[in-house]
Amino acid sequence: MKSTEYRVQEQGELLLFLFEVLPDTGRNSVKSMLKRGQVLVDEQTETKHDFHLREGQKVTIIKNKVAKRKSTLTGLSILHEDDDVIVVDKSSGLLSIASPKEKQMTAHRQLMNYVKQQNPGNRIFIVHRLDRDTSGVMLFAKSEEVKERLQKTWKKSVEERTYIALVEGRLKQQEGTITSYLKESKSWKVHSSQKQNGGQHAVTHYQVLESKGNGTLVQVQLETGRKNQIRVHMQDIGHPIVGDDKYGSTVNPIQRLGLHAHILAFKHPKTGKSLRFESPVPKGFYKKF
Incomplete structure (x- = not known):
């Protein structure tokens, strides 16, 4: 992924931080970067201008081409991506993987197309599944080795x-x-x-x-x-x-x-670092009936 990384030296608002590290970029262009999902804070997309940054956090700005690739996903949003895994937030109604009735519009197929846009040799491997009508956090591997490692150590890896x-x-x-x-x-x-x-x-x-x-x-x-x-x-x-x-x-x-x-926390299969991802509870779940 083509990107530029910055380390936060002191706390403050995200937009002001971006103005500071991108002095040659127009203010409207910086705001557009946020809106398009080109800004990540500690590997997670952040679009709020007033997001509060803490000292030591990492801010990553990805190139617009990558942001456009992400926007082609339907019923999916990427919570985290690195060389080994992709963590997504899946919508209700989207299949995890192909079935006899649905072969194209699946989370697996969309992510396969997404990574192939960057390199035709890239592939995606499913680690676990969510039912079609279950929404939330889901983990995929970028290699068969990583998939097998996660599946074999699933009980120990998932925190x-x-x-x-x-x-x-x-x-x-x-x-x-x-x-x-x-x-x-x-x-x-x-x-x-x-x-x-x-x-x-x-x-x-x-x-x-x-x-x-x-x-x-x-x-x-x-x-x-x-x-x-x-x-x-x-x-x-x-x-x-x-x-x-x-x-x-x-x-x-x-x-x-x-x-x-709602929540998936696991040890990264390569680095051993603990990662935790959370998808907000759908508002409809709080509906009284």
Whole structure:
């Protein structure tokens, strides 16, 4: 990525800092750089003029060509990119990877096209998946070596994986742990059982954040990462995720699945540095119904 880096010497507003380090660039041009997403603070895109900088932070200005490549992404925004990984914020409704019905408009395909614009030999590898209707933070690798390293060390590498779910009804217990064995049927539906029966062991921890009307906002942390795990486990305790008619929901006031991958923190596969990324909870999740 073609870019210029600056180190913050003293705290202050981002726009004023840019005026200072780019004295030969017109003020309107500097403001346009911010608006186009060409400015990164500690590797994360920042567009607010009054963003407060702290001493020691790194400000990166990327060339406009790169910013334009990012703008071609639909239903995706890049939270972090380096030589080994890409972390994105995926919208609800976008597939992670191709299916028999959808082969083009997927997160994987878009990112593959994105990296190939820089170098035709570049590739993208999927590390984990989010369901089509689940939004939030998702991690991809830029090489097969990095993908395999992340997948083999996933339990040790991932330091935090937090979801926010909007579920039906009011939970009697403010927190708890759900444990069962999950097995997918031939009809692609995952079933839960207290007996192994060839299923995969799954553990989900939850904590109530807020109750509104007939809905509850729940924070969920995964100890295991099985397909449809949160959706099935919420149904197990009688509080299916809003909008999830596949697993027992009967209402959908937010017009989407009420599940969001809120936080992903992991150790970088090459540097070992801890990285943490957060996607804001969709505003609709706070809707009373």
